[in-house]
Amino acid sequence: MILAHVHPAAGLGLPGPWEQVSVVAALLVAVAYGTAAGRLRRRGDVWPRWRGVSFTAGSAGVAWAAAGPLPGGPFTAHMVQHLILGMAAPLLLVLARPLTLALRVLPPGPVRRGLLSLARSRPVGRLVLPPVAALLDVGGLWLLYRTEVFAAMQHRPLLHAVVHVHVLAAGLLFTFAVCQLDPVRRRRGLPLRGTTLLAAGAAHAVLAKTLYASPPPGAVLTAADLHTGAQVMYYGGDLVEAALGVVLAASWYRAAGRAQAHRRRRAGPVTGPRAVTGAPAGPSVPDSPAGPEAASSAAARPETVRERGGGRTADARPAVGRPRGSALGFPVAVRRGPLRLRSGKGADTARRPR
Amino acid sequence: MNASVHRPPVRGTQPEPRRSMVVCGVIGAAVMAAVDEIVFHQILGWHHFYDRSTTGVGLLSDGLLHTAELLALVAGFFLYADLRRRGALAPAHAWAGFFLGLGAFQLFDGIVDHKLLRLHQIRYGVDLTPYDWAWNLGGLVLLLTGVVLGVRAARLGRAGPAS
Numbered sequence: 001m002i003l004a005h006v007h008p009a010a011g012l013g014l015p016g017p018w019e020q021v022s023v024v025a026a027l028l029v030a031v032a033y034g035t036a037a038g039r040l041r042r043r044g045d046v047w048p049r050w051r052g053v054s055f056t057a058g059s060a061g062v063a064w065a066a067a068g069p070l071p072g073g074p075f076t077a078h079m080v081q082h083l084i085l086g087m088a089a090p091l092l093l094v095l096a097r098p099l100t101l102a103l104r105v106l107p108p109g110p111v112r113r114g115l116l117s118l119a120r121s122r123p124v125g126r127l128v129l130p131p132v133a134a135l136l137d138v139g140g141l142w143l144l145y146r147t148e149v150f151a152a153m154q155h156r157p158l159l160h161a162v163v164h165v166h167v168l169a170a171g172l173l174f175t176f177a178v179c180q181l182d183p184v185r186r187r188r189g190l191p192l193r194g195t196t197l198l199a200a201g202a203a204h205a206v207l208a209k210t211l212y213a214s215p216p217p218g219a220v221l222t223a224a225d226l227h228t229g230a231q232v233m234y235y236g237g238d239l240v241e242a243a244l245g246v247v248l249a250a251s252w253y254r255a256a257g258r259a260q261a262h263r264r265r266r267a268g269p270v271t272g273p274r275a276v277t278g279a280p281a282g283p284s285v286p287d288s289p290a291g292p293e294a295a296s297s298a299a300a301r302p303e304t305v306r307e308r309g310g311g312r313t314a315d316a317r318p319a320v321g322r323p324r325g326s327a328l329g330f331p332v333a334v335r336r337g338p339l340r341l342r343s344g345k346g347a348d349t350a351r352r353p354r
Numbered sequence: 355m356n357a358s359v360h361r362p363p364v365r366g367t368q369p370e371p372r373r374s375m376v377v378c379g380v381i382g383a384a385v386m387a388a389v390d391e392i393v394f395h396q397i398l399g400w401h402h403f404y405d406r407s408t409t410g411v412g413l414l415s416d417g418l419l420h421t422a423e424l425l426a427l428v429a430g431f432f433l434y435a436d437l438r439r440r441g442a443l444a445p446a447h448a449w450a451g452f453f454l455g456l457g458a459f460q461l462f463d464g465i466v467d468h469k470l471l472r473l474h475q476i477r478y479g480v481d482l483t484p485y486d487w488a489w490n491l492g493g494l495v496l497l498l499t500g501v502v503l504g505v506r507a508a509r510l511g512r513a514g515p516a517s
Contacts, residue, residue, distance in 0.1 A: 194425070201421035206413055212404045231403060238424055245428035253432045260440065 018161045022066035030059035033098060036105040045104065051096040058092030062168065065089065072232075073225030075215075079232045085164060086137070086171035087240040094175040095247070099182035125185035130196035133177035137170040138203045145211060151218030174200065179247050190252055197248065201241040208234035370437065371444040371511055375451035375504070377433040382455020382500075384427035387420075390463060400477040412471035419467075446507035450500050457497025464490040 033055045040047045065084040070077035099119060106112035118124060126132060144150055144163060153160045176182065178193050212230035215221045221229075394401045437443040464486065467473045476485040 194429075198418070198421055198425055201424070202414070202417040204417075205420050206417035209404050209413055209417065227403075234403075238420075241421060242424050242428055245425045249428050249432035253436060256436055257439065 016157065018157065018164075019067040022164075023063045026059040026063040026066070030056050033059075033096065033101065036101050040101070040105055047101070051101075054092045055096035055098065058089045058096070061085075061089035061092065066164070072228055073222060075219075075221050075225045075229035076232055079229040079236075081164075082167055083232065083236040083240070086141075086167040087175075087237065090168070090171035090175040091179075091240060091243055091247075093172065094179050094181060097181050103183070119183060120185045122185070127173060128177040128184050130174075130177045130188055130193050131199075133170075133174045134196045134200040134203075137174035138200050138207070140166055140170050141204070142207060145207060145216045147216075148218050150216035154219075175244070178244055179251075181247075181251075190248065194248060197241065197244055201237065204237045204241075205234055208237065368442065369444040370442040371447040371507065373442065374437060374444040375447040375454075375507075377430055377437060378448040378451035379455035379458070380426050381430035381434060382452040382457075383459040384423050384430055384455075386456045386459040387423035387463075388427060390460075394476070401474045404474070412473050415471060416467070416473050444507070444511070446503070446510050450503035450507045453496055453500030453503055455500075457493050457495070457500055460493030460496060461490060464493055 034052055037047045037052050061084045065081045070080050072080065099115075102115060103112065103119075106115065127136075144153075149159075149163070153163050177188075178197050180187060180193065208230050211233065212227055215226050390401075395403070434443075437448075468475055468486070468489075475482055476489055
């Protein structure tokens with residue numbers, strides 16, 4: 001049990017100074033996010049609540065990984081810690097779009113300008129190139145587990161803290177680069193981001209399997225602990241990679257839907273009763289063929305069908321009850337603040353730089 | 355799936371048989387990979403996570419394939435949803451593609467993974483011959499089902515526009 005002292009918090013002892021700093025930092029960041037989101041909502045912007053929940057969960061994950069009780073033997077506990085710190089928490093934090101929030105909530109001035117120019121600077125642009133970010137993330141893991149770093153880390157608290165900070169930072173960078181939800185210098189296409197995710201996932205899986213066969217050099221571990229830890233790494237990595245895949249695929253699906261709706265509107269009058277629904281849940285699909293229910297609702301409302309081809313699509317429906325601006329694909333309903341779109345998706349893209 | 359077979363074509367939406375087949379083939383392969391992982395690795399515990407006869411190349415290809423399956427399942431689902439949304443799904447071709455995917459993955463797993471790369475075997479401590487035969491014949495049956503469905507779908511497609 002050479003690693004027994006790695007996680008002081010896992011036992012009965014009080015958390016060490018590094019753990020306390022991490023917990024306080026996580027708490028502060030979560031409070032800052034909540035305050036900023038609240039300010040945005042008070043002035044009338046839409047900022048979905050689930051983003052706040054996601055960010056809070058991510059911060060809580062960081063705090064827990066730093067100081068909470070972790071299951072299993074020392075290596076398994078270490079692996080759970082790294083999964084949370086390097087994969088799950090970064091995903092939850094990045095999904096909450098902290099940079100977009102900061103840019104929206106900061107008043108015009110040097111701070112906002114500085115943040116924006118940092119986000120768009122050339123070095124940051126290179127860092128968030130997906131393959132570079134993946135290399136920093138997974139390459140760091142290979143260094144950690146396939147060199148003496150892992151063994152050395154057990155005896156040096158400072159090195160231990162540095163490794164953990166690197167794992168979190170590299171995880172954040174990789175997730176940020178692959179998901180690309182926040183504004184960056186240059187947007188990368190789906191093929192590059194998808195391929196990077198595939199390569200990084202494969203490297204992660206291979207590393208997990210080699211760990212199953214042989215422990216990190218210099219570390220003394222029981223076989224059972226090693227095997228559980230390696231499988232936690234393999235399957236836990238799968239879960240987060242699948243979630244990342246869902247993020248990429250969902251953003252493609254939304255973009256394709258928007259493009260399709262746009263093409264239909266350009267093509268002129270559309271058929272069907274669901275021409276413009278103005279549903280607030282993102283882009284509506286004008287004449288989405290929903291099978292029998294579409295046909296039956298068309299039969300039930302013949303007046304809408306009769307008017308097909310008569311001028312613009314939106315005119316095929318009675319003007320009453322149609323939200324203003326719904327011809328744009330999203331409703332511009334109530335304005336509480338100064339001139340801000342109150343639609344979730346539309347507002348996001350409208351306010352995003354570039 | 356079948357609800358949209360006899361729907362009159364909506365303007366601007368054409369069924370896309372080839373795309374339907376490819377997308378559902380991807381889903382089929384990924385589903386079979388998931389079944390393999392869940393049933394044989396986790397529930398039955400027949401396959402081993404790692405047996406030490408694996409080569410470096412085998413390990414690399416296994417990692418790539420495993421991640422690709424995972425992402426293919428996700429991507430396939432969203433591509434399928436997109437086909438449905440556009441009314442471009444050709445159900446007959448989709449089913450054919452699905453079975454082709456199932457069978458192709460099972461055969462690939464049985465021949466390349468188990469025998470050529472020797473990643474792991476179907477089961478340990480028993481005579482493998484019947485297991486290997488059952489596994490690969492099962493894959494072949496699924497594949498042939500897909501071929502038959504594909505031929506029927508192509509015939510339907512040719513007969514459809516003519517009539």
